[in-house]
Amino acid sequence: MIVLSFIGHFSVGLLTLLVLLIAYYKWSFLYWKKKNIPYIEPTIPFGNLMNMVTRKISRIEELTMLYNNLKAKGYKHCGIWQLAAPTYFVLDLDLLKNILIKDFDHFVDRGFYCNEKDDPIGCHLFAIEGDRWKKMRKQASTIFTATKLKGMFQILQECGNNMQNYIDNLIENGDQPVNMKDIASSFTADTVGSSTMGIKCRSFTDTDKNFMNHGRQALETDRKGQLRLLFGQFFPNLARKLGLRQIKREVSDFFYRVILDTVDKRKKNNVERNDFLQLLMNMKENSNSGPPLSTDDLVALSFGLFIGGFETSASSFTFCVYYLALHQDIQEKVREEVKRVTAKYNNEITYDCLSELTYMQQVFDETWRLNPPAHTVNRVCTKDYKVPGEDLVIEKGTQVLVTITGIHQDKEYYHNPKEFDPEHFNAENSKNRPPFAFIPFGAGPRICIGERFGKMSLKSAMALLLRRYRVTLAKRTLVPLKLCPTPFVPVAEGGVWVHFQKL
Numbered sequence: 001m002i003v004l005s006f007i008g009h010f011s012v013g014l015l016t017l018l019v020l021l022i023a024y025y026k027w028s029f030l031y032w033k034k035k036n037i038p039y040i041e042p043t044i045p046f047g048n049l050m051n052m053v054t055r056k057i058s059r060i061e062e063l064t065m066l067y068n069n070l071k072a073k074g075y076k077h078c079g080i081w082q083l084a085a086p087t088y089f090v091l092d093l094d095l096l097k098n099i100l101i102k103d104f105d106h107f108v109d110r111g112f113y114c115n116e117k118d119d120p121i122g123c124h125l126f127a128i129e130g131d132r133w134k135k136m137r138k139q140a141s142t143i144f145t146a147t148k149l150k151g152m153f154q155i156l157q158e159c160g161n162n163m164q165n166y167i168d169n170l171i172e173n174g175d176q177p178v179n180m181k182d183i184a185s186s187f188t189a190d191t192v193g194s195s196t197m198g199i200k201c202r203s204f205t206d207t208d209k210n211f212m213n214h215g216r217q218a219l220e221t222d223r224k225g226q227l228r229l230l231f232g233q234f235f236p237n238l239a240r241k242l243g244l245r246q247i248k249r250e251v252s253d254f255f256y257r258v259i260l261d262t263v264d265k266r267k268k269n270n271v272e273r274n275d276f277l278q279l280l281m282n283m284k285e286n287s288n289s290g291p292p293l294s295t296d297d298l299v300a301l302s303f304g305l306f307i308g309g310f311e312t313s314a315s316s317f318t319f320c321v322y323y324l325a326l327h328q329d330i331q332e333k334v335r336e337e338v339k340r341v342t343a344k345y346n347n348e349i350t351y352d353c354l355s356e357l358t359y360m361q362q363v364f365d366e367t368w369r370l371n372p373p374a375h376t377v378n379r380v381c382t383k384d385y386k387v388p389g390e391d392l393v394i395e396k397g398t399q400v401l402v403t404i405t406g407i408h409q410d411k412e413y414y415h416n417p418k419e420f421d422p423e424h425f426n427a428e429n430s431k432n433r434p435p436f437a438f439i440p441f442g443a444g445p446r447i448c449i450g451e452r453f454g455k456m457s458l459k460s461a462m463a464l465l466l467r468r469y470r471v472t473l474a475k476r477t478l479v480p481l482k483l484c485p486t487p488f489v490p491v492a493e494g495g496v497w498v499h500f501q502k503l
């Protein structure tokens with residue numbers, strides 16, 4: 001009897017909750033209609049994020065298709081919903097420029113979830129907000145000057161040599177083809193791990209690839225993980241009350257331990273090293289450069305740089321090698337440039353020679369145009385904003401979403417948008433294009449802080465590779481590329497399998 005009564009009450013409670021939830025959704029789905037701007041019809045419960053559930057195509061392709069459909073209708077902007085949350089989807093480059101730069105103080109935050117109490121390492125530069133972000137960003141910027149980056153070039157050379165030894169062994173042992181993503185991930189785990197956390201990761205020789213795998217897990221989002229992040233993003237207070245973490249406990253514990261161990265060892269042995277971690281340690285000890293950093297701040301900053309740089313750089317390296325293997329003439333042209341430029345530097349790849357590799361830069365830019373590693377720019381409105389020239393006020397709390405891939409493949413800005421053509425970035429074409437038509441590193445005060453480091457490490461690795469090897473695609477690589485339905489960085493389905501041949 002008691003059991004029956006309990007079931008009865010429980011069912012009524014559940015039904016009431018369901019009715020309330022549906023009513024909330026219905027009310028929220030009127031939002032953009034009331035604002036009188038174009039919108040895409042949403043469905044309960046995922047709003048316009050249906051593909052996240054079905055995973056028929058990648059999120060990148062889904063947003064690009066949305067962009068193309070809306071652009072074809074001549075829309076400058078549009079309303080969509082992520083779950084029940086109204087999201088402002090921007091297409092027009094002038095509106096975008098206002099949001100990212102001119103009126104940045106209305107859009108300071110990215111609206112990503114972090115939980116300082118239960119998961120302090122997840123509160124890194126990418127995720128933190130408001131004044132805390134402003135303070136940390138200012139401090140972190142001081143460690144990215146040209147002189148400091150030049151001081152880290154030696155780390156890149158050491159990691160590059162490890163990569164070269166690894167490929168030499170592959171060739172000698174006939175272990176080919178090889179998945180370029182594995183080489184790229186090992187290289188960037190080593191370079192970014194070594195420079196941001198100060199440890200020798202040795203991903204090429206470490207058979208269980210402990211460090212690299214933990215790095216991958218930090219960004220891994222299966223369907224469950226993705227829903228957890230979305231829940232945190234749209235219901236942050238409830239998520240924090242429930243102790244929801246951004247990163248799995250095992251992964252954040254691993255990185256917390258790694259960073260603190262290195263800090264302790266350096267202090268005990270009085271060792272200093274030319275890397276980001278050392279600069280952060282100095283900043284923590286010496287508060288002249290701003291308010292003192294706490295230990296949690298130091299760990300989160302160091303980890304955030306690693307997370308920001310690891311998969312983005314690995315993806316860039318992999319896709320760039322794919323395009324060069326596919327276009328042998330372009331590969332040869334980059335190789336010739338590397339030979340010509342390094343000849344002036346005693347045949348060495350130096351920090352100074354990188355800026356002269358202008359055609360290689362065009363090739364990377366074209367790779368980032370077609371496959372930007374971070375494919376969206378996200379902001380959240382932090383104070384009500386009247387959109388210039390429109391009868392529209394974006395209210396505080398509204399998410400803002402921009403598809404970088406959509407913009408990069410827009411035929412209004414690129415004459416053959418689907419083709420890999422580095423001439424899109426020759427001086428003439430670059431000059432004639434609106435600046436916001438190419439934003440692989442985002443834009444404005446929240447632009448990628450690691451852009452210069454990323455470019456430096458990728459160009460040095462590519463120079464090393466092309467001077468020594470010819471790269472060709474193995475049969476098992478899909479041409480044209482197909483993207484996995486992963487949510488963040490683009491990943492080629494089936495991998496990018498290549499052969500290296502010594503020159």
Ligand code: HEM
Nearest residue numbers: 125126308309312374440441442443446447448449450454
């Ligand atoms: C090489 C390829 C890379 C690409 C394409 C890339 C792209 C991006 C993009 C699009 C953003 C968001 C910008 C915005 O919202 O306007 C970002 C932010 C960020 N990136 Fe990168 N990134 C790369 C490498 C790196 C590296 C090597 C590091 C660290 C050493 C790094 C650290 C960060 C951090 C910490 C942020 C957050 C900045 C903030 O909110 O203040 N990134 N990146």
